[in-house]
Amino acid sequence: xxxxxxxxxxxxxxxxxxxxxxxxxxxxxxxxxxxxxxxxxxxxxxxxxxxxxxxxxxxxxxxxxxxxxxxxxxxxxxxxxxxxxxxxxxxxxxxxxxxxxxxxxxxxxxxxxxxxxxxxxxxxxxxxxxxxxxxxxxxxxxxxxxxxxxxxxxxxxxxxxxxxxxxxxxxxxxx
Numbered sequence: 001x002x003x004x005x006x007x008x009x010x011x012x013x014x015x016x017x018x019x020x021x022x023x024x025x026x027x028x029x030x031x032x033x034x035x036x037x038x039x040x041x042x043x044x045x046x047x048x049x050x051x052x053x054x055x056x057x058x059x060x061x062x063x064x065x066x067x068x069x070x071x072x073x074x075x076x077x078x079x080x081x082x083x084x085x086x087x088x089x090x091x092x093x094x095x096x097x098x099x100x101x102x103x104x105x106x107x108x109x110x111x112x113x114x115x116x117x118x119x120x121x122x123x124x125x126x127x128x129x130x131x132x133x134x135x136x137x138x139x140x141x142x143x144x145x146x147x148x149x150x151x152x153x154x155x156x157x158x159x160x161x162x163x164x165x166x167x168x169x170x171x172x173x174x175x
Contacts, residue, residue: 004068008033009077017064023057024048026064027074035075035104039134046133049105049112050074056112058132075104078111087111087150096146098137109133110147114154121151 004026005014015030027033027050036059039047043061050059051073078085084092087110097103113129114121126147127140135143 002065002068004030004064006067006069007071009072009074019063019065021064022060023050023052023062023064023067023072024059026067027059027072030064033074033076037101037104039101039105044132044134045102045105046109047102047105049108049133051108051112054115056109073108075108078107085111086153087114087147090146090150090153091143094142094146094149096138096143098135102133102135102137106130106133106135106143110150113147114151117151118155120155121148123148126151 001016002019003014004017004021005012007013008027008031013031015026017026017030024036024038027036028038036050037047038060039045041060043058046058048059049056051057052059052062052067053070079088085107087107091097091103091107096106109130109132110126113126117125123144126144130140130143130147
């Protein structure tokens with residue numbers, strides 16, 4: 001067993017985990033953050049994407065002990081209270097979901113994608129960068145439409161346009 005200490009969604013958390021525990025299982029089972037989904041356990045579907053130190057990571061491909069000391073943002077930490085993050089709002093507005101299983105990973109991937117392309121995105125780039133995320137329900141049309149809309153909102157200086165999430169602000173103000 002190893003001690004794992006993380007900043008998750010703006011809160012310092014710690015717990016014991018077997019050395020082989022994947023980050024996705026630590027988040028779900030130890031912290032109760034079940035928005036991060038386990039889809040394939042082979043890092044092919046993207047349902048488990050979270051942000052680790054500001055970058056999108058498939059949490060089924062990272063051990064919890066590897067993440068110790070890092071800052072993690074899950075789908076639960078993306079919104080600012082009752083105010084949806086612009087990517088979440090765009091997925092809702094443009095119906096970028098069907099069953100919802102892949103949606104948390106899609107939103108976390110999209111947020112990272114938009115943050116890495118602050119000048120804006122085009123459809124070809126979005127489709128290419130979504131290659132590691134699988135949705136079994138849709139043809140991706142509305143997902144792409146939602147990401148493009150969120151990109152446009154965020155590149156115009158919309159809320160959190162510089163890629164800062166509410167929990168990152170909370171962390172900075174609490175330290």
